[in-house]
Amino acid sequence: ARLESDLRQALPRGEFQLYYQPQITADGEMCGVEALLRWQHPGRGVVSPGEFIPLAEENRMILAIGGWALESACRQLAFWAADPERQHLVMAVNVSPVQFREDDFVEQVLAILDATRAPARRLKLEVTESLFMEERDDARAKMLRLSERGVRFSLDDFGTGYSSLSYLKRLPLAQLKIDQSFVRDLLEDQTSAAIVISIISLARSLELDVIAEGGETEAQRDWLTTHGCTRFQGYLFSRPQPLERLPLSLSATT
Numbered sequence: 001a002r003l004e005s006d007l008r009q010a011l012p013r014g015e016f017q018l019y020y021q022p023q024i025t026a027d028g029e030m031c032g033v034e035a036l037l038r039w040q041h042p043g044r045g046v047v048s049p050g051e052f053i054p055l056a057e058e059n060r061m062i063l064a065i066g067g068w069a070l071e072s073a074c075r076q077l078a079f080w081a082a083d084p085e086r087q088h089l090v091m092a093v094n095v096s097p098v099q100f101r102e103d104d105f106v107e108q109v110l111a112i113l114d115a116t117r118a119p120a121r122r123l124k125l126e127v128t129e130s131l132f133m134e135e136r137d138d139a140r141a142k143m144l145r146l147s148e149r150g151v152r153f154s155l156d157d158f159g160t161g162y163s164s165l166s167y168l169k170r171l172p173l174a175q176l177k178i179d180q181s182f183v184r185d186l187l188e189d190q191t192s193a194a195i196v197i198s199i200i201s202l203a204r205s206l207e208l209d210v211i212a213e214g215g216e217t218e219a220q221r222d223w224l225t226t227h228g229c230t231r232f233q234g235y236l237f238s239r240p241q242p243l244e245r246l247p248l249s250l251s252a253t254t
């Protein structure tokens with residue numbers, strides 16, 4: 001209850017911040033970042049989204065918080081778009097099913113793109129499979145409208161949900177994001193390795209991009225590369241960082 005009342009104050013008090021975690025190509029180049037919320041609580045220090053997002057989804061504060069995160073990320077994206085060295089970078093932003101289910105979700109995203117002048121093609125929304133359990137047609141229609149405007153979608157935590165392969169074909173997805181639990185265990189656990197191999201092969205046959213999340217060691221990266229994975233996001237390359245601590249070639253000059 002205490003955390004909840006603090007959460008209500010957090011946005012007006014400016015306690016949220018975005019961290020950014022680089023996404024890396026097979027050549028070791030940064031191709032984008034995932035924006036990740038951090039709450040700088042006055043008493044507790046940094047509260048992780050794993051703690052406050054479920055609460056914010058329950059009481060629907062995620063609508064305001066998620067809107068803030070999307071707008072902040074798009075403002076940064078617009079800034080990069082004006083810089084020849086960074087205009088290729090893609091900004092991935094997590095979207096809660098609670099946000100996505102809003103009737104005017106599409107209009108909200110388009111309004112933020114307009115207001116910030118961020119390039120829609122460089123925005124990638126990360127959604128989870130839970131979205132497609134109910135209201136499949138509604139979710140699909142919204143995704144289609146946004147993808148017509150250039151926005152791309154990545155399916156986050158892939159492999160942990162209830163995947164029906166038929167919806168993968170019907171949705172305008174650009175990417176599958178291999179859940180970090182499989183990446184963490186792939187060298188020790190044959191089942192995880194087999195799942196990762198199937199996801200990579202599935203992505204290839206559906207002509208989707210695939211990114212492995214949570215790689216922490218060279219050995220994992222090498223294994224993934226050998227098995228055809230071409231995008232990485234994990235502590236091996238970088239932890240999520242505030243903008244000013246991103247690798248030099250990325251840091252904003254404002």
Ligand code: G
Nearest residue numbers: 035036037048049050053066069094095096
């Ligand atoms: O960064 P970290 O590992 O602590 O993130 C934990 C969880 O919080 C992840 O599942 C991530 O998707 C979620 N998360 C982080 N930032 C956002 C955000 O801006 N919006 C939503 N909906 N979820 C987020």
Ligand code: G
Nearest residue numbers: 094156157213214215216233234235236240
């Ligand atoms: O669910 P989602 O993919 O949005 O969550 C991303 C979360 O994964 C972030 O909170 C980020 O901090 C975490 N993460 C990213 N890379 C690694 C990693 O290599 N190891 C661990 N343990 N967590 C990671």
Ligand code: MN
Nearest residue numbers: 034094126156
């Ligand atoms: Mn994510």
Ligand code: NA
Nearest residue numbers: 156157179213
């Ligand atoms: Na994930």
